[in-house]
Amino acid sequence: MLSILLPVYNFPCLKLVKTLSEQGSKLSIPFEIICMDDASTQYRKENQAIAAVPHARYIELPENIGRSRIRNRLAAQAKYDNLLFMDCDSEIRTPDYIAKYVATIQDRDFVSGGTLYASQPPSDHQYYLHWKYGVHREPKPNTQCKAVFTSNNFLIKKKIILKYPFNENIVRYGHEDTIFQLELEQHGIRLQYIVNPVVHIGLETNRAFLSKTEDSIRNLYDMYRSGILDNFNIKKIRLLYTYLCLKKYHLTRFLVITAPIIRIIHRKINFGKHPNLILFDVYKLAFLSRIFYDKS
Numbered sequence: 001m002l003s004i005l006l007p008v009y010n011f012p013c014l015k016l017v018k019t020l021s022e023q024g025s026k027l028s029i030p031f032e033i034i035c036m037d038d039a040s041t042q043y044r045k046e047n048q049a050i051a052a053v054p055h056a057r058y059i060e061l062p063e064n065i066g067r068s069r070i071r072n073r074l075a076a077q078a079k080y081d082n083l084l085f086m087d088c089d090s091e092i093r094t095p096d097y098i099a100k101y102v103a104t105i106q107d108r109d110f111v112s113g114g115t116l117y118a119s120q121p122p123s124d125h126q127y128y129l130h131w132k133y134g135v136h137r138e139p140k141p142n143t144q145c146k147a148v149f150t151s152n153n154f155l156i157k158k159k160i161i162l163k164y165p166f167n168e169n170i171v172r173y174g175h176e177d178t179i180f181q182l183e184l185e186q187h188g189i190r191l192q193y194i195v196n197p198v199v200h201i202g203l204e205t206n207r208a209f210l211s212k213t214e215d216s217i218r219n220l221y222d223m224y225r226s227g228i229l230d231n232f233n234i235k236k237i238r239l240l241y242t243y244l245c246l247k248k249y250h251l252t253r254f255l256v257i258t259a260p261i262i263r264i265i266h267r268k269i270n271f272g273k274h275p276n277l278i279l280f281d282v283y284k285l286a287f288l289s290r291i292f293y294d295k296s
Helices: 014-027 044-052 067-077 097-102 125-137 158-163 176-186 206-226 238-248 252-270 277-294
Strands: 002-008 031-037 056-060 082-086 110-112 153-157 198-200
Touching: 002 014, 002 067, 002 097, 014 031, 014 044, 014 097, 031 044, 031 067, 044 056, 067 082, 067 158, 082 158, 125 206, 125 277, 153 158, 206 238, 206 252, 206 277, 238 252, 238 277, 252 277
Parallel strands: 002 031, 002 082, 031 056
Antiparallel strands: 082 153, 110 153
16 A cells, blocks of 8 residues: 655654554554665664564665665665655654545545645754745645645655656756656656645754755756756756856856855855845855856
8 A cells, every 4th residue: 555765864763753653553554664774874773763663664775875766766665556755854743644645545646745844943043044945945735836846745656656766867965856856747747736744854054054055056057967957848947947047148147256245145144043045046046157157
């Protein structure tokens, strides 16, 4: 019936697995939980206790294989036809989380329940930027959602992901879930949303969040230059599409010249108590413009 699949990396997820096990057991359905640790350096001993949770398996990888490959490997390990993927830094706050997904199995092939963040900002302003970005920019639990897919909470048929797996040529962080959705859309498989969110609890510091954002932009550039994006609708990748539009009208030069100043202003404002997401967007555009300029 259902395989629940969790890529694990440097986050304690024993509590999450216990919740999933309890909810699945109440439904009296065949299910399994597979946690695959991508060579974590933290929380390994705590997470090893997952192996004793009913219906759960815990697998440790000897080396880090990345976000795409680990999801494909989890899909290959699954014994059931319906795969529920979650990120390990998620929290379930509803008693019928699994039941809602099970109710969609008969008539939907690719479903996401969306993501929520805490309604109140974190007490430490070092986490404000990630929290505010998540609250305002990530897909919400809304059946009419048109946002770009994120891979932290979705159900998919095993046969689909085996036929159209995550692109393993994307080895660095960022945009592998966007490419996954775009490829499925090319083959007529459309994402549908239901109201069944998880709460993202793994907030990162401003510096760590910025570093991962920059990594994802570098990865976006590499994918564009390597041709991975050639067959896709670039309009769905807003940052790249905006850059290409500005370049068409010779406006990216200004961003390249002012990038150092934008970076200083961005860090001064967005590392404080009142981060500005428009400024964050401008910073990302300037960062991407600088990469194109430096490598041209």
